[in-house]
Amino acid sequence: MADIVIEKGSNLANVEYRLVPNKMAAESERGDKYVAQVRVKETYCLDDVAKRMVAEGCAVKASTIRLVVDEFAQMVAQLVAEGRAVNVNGLVRFAPAIRGTFAEADSAWDAAKNAVVVNASVGSRMRGAASASAVLRVHDVTLPELTAVLDLASLEADRISSRANFLVTGTRLEWDREAEDEGFFLSYEGNVMACTFVNVTTDGRVILANPHTFLSDGHQVELFLRSRLGGETLYQVKYGEPLLTKTAAE
DSSP: OEEEEEEEEBBOOEEEEEEEOOOHHHHTTOOOOOEEEEEEOOOOHHHHHHHHHHHHSSEEEEEHHOOOOHHHHHHHHHHHHHOOEEEETTTEEEEEEEEEESSSTOOOOTTTOOOEEEEEEEEEEHHHHHOOOOEOOOOOOOOOOOEEEEETHHHTEEEHHHHHEEEEOOOOOOOOTTTTSEEEEEEEETTTEEEEEEEEEETEEEEEEEOOOOOOOOOEEEEEEOOOOTTSSEEEEEEEEEEEEEESOO
């Protein structure tokens, strides 16, 4: 399934939410009738975070970031297993805790009832960042879906060749072709590049041209569509499969 990001005014730094019925108020027939439900844009894994850090100017390589964070996580796990608490610079605090109850003051440990668990509490830095977040209310719409990509130079699926056309299959593949911030875009090594519209087939598939040159084969590139869908909110829908580069059309 494609990852979805919604932006307004070309600003991706929003916490997006929609209003849903407040079940507790409905049951008691008192209180406000709706509560906010956050729509998570996408979930970042460690590799995604490392790439984002490098793209935004981190002085070390993504592979180094991944190695350090992985070893750091192992050390935190070891420290907590030793009965220590770990406070990560206002980000999060980890501490061991005991789950379960004991019948008497001198009761022995019962593995069927008791276990060591880890409690995590959000630190002041995270709370401060969240409280300062801009918010955007979004409404349910039928979003585009990108289902397949075919490189028309090599006739390979999930490939993008340098300076070649490719075909995108999906639903509701529509955008304002006069708007510079709408259309299809490629993200490659931290750079976002607009694709050139070529044609639409009779069954609704879109033919696009990649006007850019890749320096090597087999590198990952992301494809996404930005469109306001005739409204004011700019929607961004990402193709969910990894695309690989080809240096030249063959």
